[in-house]
Amino acid sequence: MMNDPAADLPFFYGSISRSEAEDYLKLAGMSDGLFLLRQCLRSLGGYVLSLVWNLQFHHYSVEKQMNGTYCVSGGKPHCGPAELCEYYSKDADGLVTTLRKPCLRPADTPVRAGVFDSLRDNMLREYVRQTWNLEGEAMEQAIISQAPQLEKLIATTAHEKMPWFHGKIERQEGERRLYSGAQPDGKFLVRERKESGTFALSIMYGKTVYHYQILHDKSGKYSMPEGTKFDTVWQLVEYLKMKPDGLLTVLREACVNPNCNTAATPVVPSGRRPRTNGYTPPPEAPLGACKALEGLPGDRRALPMDTSVYESPYSDPEALKEKKLFLKRDQLMIDEVELGSGNFGCVKKGVYKMRKKHIDVAIKVLKSENEKAVKDEMMKEAEIMHQLDNPYIVRMIGLCEAENLMLVMEMAASGPLNKFLSSKKDQISVENVVELMHQVSLGMRYLEENNFVHRDLAARNVLLVNQHYAKISDFGLSKALGADDNYYKARTAGKWPLKWYAPECINFHKFSSKSDVWSYGITMWEAFSYGGKPYKKMKGPEVTGFIESGKRMDCPAGCPDVMYTVMMDCWTYKHEDRPDFAKVEDRMRSYHYSISKKTPKEDNTEDASANATVAI
Numbered sequence: 001m002m003n004d005p006a007a008d009l010p011f012f013y014g015s016i017s018r019s020e021a022e023d024y025l026k027l028a029g030m031s032d033g034l035f036l037l038r039q040c041l042r043s044l045g046g047y048v049l050s051l052v053w054n055l056q057f058h059h060y061s062v063e064k065q066m067n068g069t070y071c072v073s074g075g076k077p078h079c080g081p082a083e084l085c086e087y088y089s090k091d092a093d094g095l096v097t098t099l100r101k102p103c104l105r106p107a108d109t110p111v112r113a114g115v116f117d118s119l120r121d122n123m124l125r126e127y128v129r130q131t132w133n134l135e136g137e138a139m140e141q142a143i144i145s146q147a148p149q150l151e152k153l154i155a156t157t158a159h160e161k162m163p164w165f166h167g168k169i170e171r172q173e174g175e176r177r178l179y180s181g182a183q184p185d186g187k188f189l190v191r192e193r194k195e196s197g198t199f200a201l202s203i204m205y206g207k208t209v210y211h212y213q214i215l216h217d218k219s220g221k222y223s224m225p226e227g228t229k230f231d232t233v234w235q236l237v238e239y240l241k242m243k244p245d246g247l248l249t250v251l252r253e254a255c256v257n258p259n260c261n262t263a264a265t266p267v268v269p270s271g272r273r274p275r276t277n278g279y280t281p282p283p284e285a286p287l288g289a290c291k292a293l294e295g296l297p298g299d300r301r302a303l304p305m306d307t308s309v310y311e312s313p314y315s316d317p318e319a320l321k322e323k324k325l326f327l328k329r330d331q332l333m334i335d336e337v338e339l340g341s342g343n344f345g346c347v348k349k350g351v352y353k354m355r356k357k358h359i360d361v362a363i364k365v366l367k368s369e370n371e372k373a374v375k376d377e378m379m380k381e382a383e384i385m386h387q388l389d390n391p392y393i394v395r396m397i398g399l400c401e402a403e404n405l406m407l408v409m410e411m412a413a414s415g416p417l418n419k420f421l422s423s424k425k426d427q428i429s430v431e432n433v434v435e436l437m438h439q440v441s442l443g444m445r446y447l448e449e450n451n452f453v454h455r456d457l458a459a460r461n462v463l464l465v466n467q468h469y470a471k472i473s474d475f476g477l478s479k480a481l482g483a484d485d486n487y488y489k490a491r492t493a494g495k496w497p498l499k500w501y502a503p504e505c506i507n508f509h510k511f512s513s514k515s516d517v518w519s520y521g522i523t524m525w526e527a528f529s530y531g532g533k534p535y536k537k538m539k540g541p542e543v544t545g546f547i548e549s550g551k552r553m554d555c556p557a558g559c560p561d562v563m564y565t566v567m568m569d570c571w572t573y574k575h576e577d578r579p580d581f582a583k584v585e586d587r588m589r590s591y592h593y594s595i596s597k598k599t600p601k602e603d604n605t606e607d608a609s610a611n612a613t614v615a616i
């Protein structure tokens with residue numbers, strides 16, 4: 001998952017030691033300016049640049065700064081390891097020489113994974129499992145869509161889940177706990193000191209308990225006095241298990257907090273943790289199983305997983321037992337509030353009463369005077385939705401046949417993306433738009449993988465649960481493809497959203513995931529222009545001429561170049577050459593991660609409590 005930003009550099013070796021680095025350089029001839037890059041064990045996210053000059057080795061540590069930039073101590077900041085190396089290949093700027101010749105990693109030698117790489121991965125998983133009680137696909141999607149946010153959260157709170165963390169206890173109480181039971185050297189615990197946010201390490205050595213203060217410097221890093229600095233307390237602990245770093249002994253056995261059933265003991269899935277509604281941020285950040293600490297430092301913004309619509313209401317096995325396609329009318333309460341309307345009728349707000357909980361729903365109500373064809377269309381829409389289950393797609397709860405035919409869906413209270421963005425132009429950051437469009441690409445990737453074509457992807461059909469959570473909706477034109485087909489052929493052209501359609505849709509009535517990719521590009525354009533209308537005042541047929549002549553829409557003002565490049569690629573004329581959603585999602589993901597890590601500031605509409613831009 002979270003790839004190292006240096007992973008693709010041919011002279012990057014990963015987590016190799018200093019002497020191994022020197023061996024590679026020797027093997028490659030020791031010419032002046034020969035260099036390689038390796039992972040730094042101490043500062044997470046940092047590197048070491050190993051360089052030859054005058055038959056001698058020079059090792060420069062490259063630190064990752066709080067703002068996400070990289071620099072050689074005392075040197076200029078650079079936005080990534082590649083940029084940094086490029087810079088020093090032109091200007092020595094304090095190094096013994098410029099970087100002249102990359103010492104290439106042999107083809108049969110993979111980048112060596114670091115100790116923390118797998119740990120970080122497991123931590124993320126464990127954290128998501130504990131905090132939101134998610135498993136499987138739901139967990140994967142949570143991690144993919146929220147990795148930067150989760151990393152920040154974990155960086156500041158992960159130690160709370162560790163068995164060795166005892167919360168706010170007195171020094172004497174720490175001693176008492178360490179002295180109880182066996183007293184091997186290296187038995188340890190970490191406790192929070194009276195001043196919140198500062199920690200102490202208590203260790204057993206020679207049957208005596210010693211206390212060390214864990215230093216917390218201005219840049220937010222943790223260390224032992226004079227020791228190596230780390231972004232998180234748990235990384236420091238992991239490191240101290242390997243190296244004493246000035247302590248009397250390395251850390252060995254954790255003195256387990258009696259009040260904490262933690263990562264070591266997986267939680268039994270005993271019913272789902274209740275979640276807050278989509279649009280109200282949780283009063284308190286959801287906690288893991290550790291009871292020792294209540295409340296996270298500051299409140300944070302709601303993640304998709306905090307809302308009630310992240311998972312299907314039927315993900316609860318008991319609710320699933322009672323699931324039926326047709327819902328009972330007396331379990332459905334319909335509000336007078338209209339959420340939207342169309343030629344089929346209108347969409348109303350409502351509440352569906354399930355056995356354990358009541359859920360907010362949106363109800364598509366078919367006007368009774370509609371002819372049978374419209375009813376059939378709605379049944380087809382329901383049939384498609386019935387087969388889909390993804391956090392970034394509006395789920396159908398069921399159908400209800402009563403005074404009217406009704407399609408009952410999850411509620412996405414903040415409404416269509418285009419309206420939301422045009423009404424909140426100055427409050428929504430570009431990073432926020434990227435995050436939402438990445439979520440849309442995740443939902444579309446899911447459709448592509450499952451052989452569904454949407455055929456009406458547009459900003460008006462992307463609904464928001466809240467400012468940071470988008471779902472794809474409106475499956476009125478969607479089709480499930482046959483096992484052997486990769487496109488759907490429409491027999492007749494209907495009322496089509498021509499401005500969103502790829503050339504092959506218009507010319508040959510051929511619809512595929514690739515034509516959805518084209519529509520995704522238009523949707524992106526709408527989003528980055530904050531709800532602008534594509535192709536201005538042009539009429540549908542004019543647009544066709546415009547596209548055929550090789551023209552494309554301009555980059556919306558303020559839209560990042562990388563995002564415009566993705567859009568332009570979505571508008572590749574030939575569908576064979578157009579990227580698929582797997583590719584588009586990858587690109588959206590990388591860009592989303594890269595900017596979320598770089599910008600510690602949150603959108604100005606919210607608090608910026610998740611202030612640690614820590615690489616873990």
Ligand code: ADP
Binds near residue numbers: 362
């Ligand atoms: P149409 O086929 O007419 O475009 P849609 O499914 O797009 O129908 O719904 C029309 C409008 O109803 C949407 O633009 C939106 O405002 C509202 N709406 C639809 N589904 C939901 C939902 N699940 N949650 C909230 N609002 C919804």
Ligand code: MG
Binds near residue numbers: 460461474
């Ligand atoms: Mg619609």
